[in-house]
Amino acid sequence: MQVHTGEAQEMEVWQQDMAVAPSETREIAVSLVNCSLSFGDVHVLKHVSLDIYENEFVSILGPSGCGKSTLLRLMLELLAPNPGGKVVYAAAKPSIGIVFQKPVLMPWLTARQNIELTLKMGPNKKKLGKQERREKAEASLELVGLQDFTNHYPHQLSGGMQQRISIARALAADPTILLMDEPFGALDEFTREKLNFELLRLWESPTTSLSSVVMVTHSIQESVIMSDRVVMMSPRPAGVEDILTVPLPRPREVGMEELPAFYQTVKELRKRVKHQ
């Protein structure tokens, strides 16, 4: 175990992955094993190994351009690692949802139709009839509190509401794994905090099938308040520099930012960022 201690009263929060989540107590949902990746001469990822467990929320932090989005694209199997690396899902057919920084909604479709379109084009297209797609779209809009806006077009909705639609769209296909690439980065601070807690409630709720969430973020505070573990990437070519376990209880609540455990963890992360 690698432990970085700070001032006397600070908690020992830096630990190696295996020490944090022993395999006998938690099931792995997906493993990245020795993943390296280059775009031509640009070496982006170098020997990345990382286990994501079931029922955990993991944030990825790292310098701009180090390869965080590339890591998510590897997990989505949109990119393949260099020979010698692999991405292994525990499930034979993993159900994965994705949320990007920008909602990417079709402007000529209503909120409901945007979700129906994804269900029509996605892996469920053969399974769901028109009525089922409609019901699923409406149910997922209700999950994110937009049941009164099903027939609104994107331009009639605020940025936060549009991002809620993209979360609803990801949830409509009942994913067990949710990958998020700076999902709240384009929102104002107030909306961002609101959506942080809304997302946590959805993740914890038995009404969704969500188990593991991996979120790329630039916000240290956001990573701490939301996550069980924070993965710190090194500069490019990026590897996993450190993994931090967040010593805050669940469920996370508004106001936990006032706890010593919160600001000590933020402080420790800031220190690590400065050293990069």
Ligand SMILES: Nc1ncnc2c1ncn2[C@@H]1O[C@H](COP(=O)(O)OP(=O)(O)OP(=O)(O)O)[C@@H](O)[C@H]1O
């Ligand atoms: N399709 C591509 N072709 C060539 N280079 C790429 C491609 N996609 C990403 N890159 C390069 O890979 C590196 C990592 O990009 P990536 O978007 O993964 O970084 P990031 O950590 O998510 O960045 P940011 O924090 O700024 O969003 C960058 O140098 C980028 O220019």
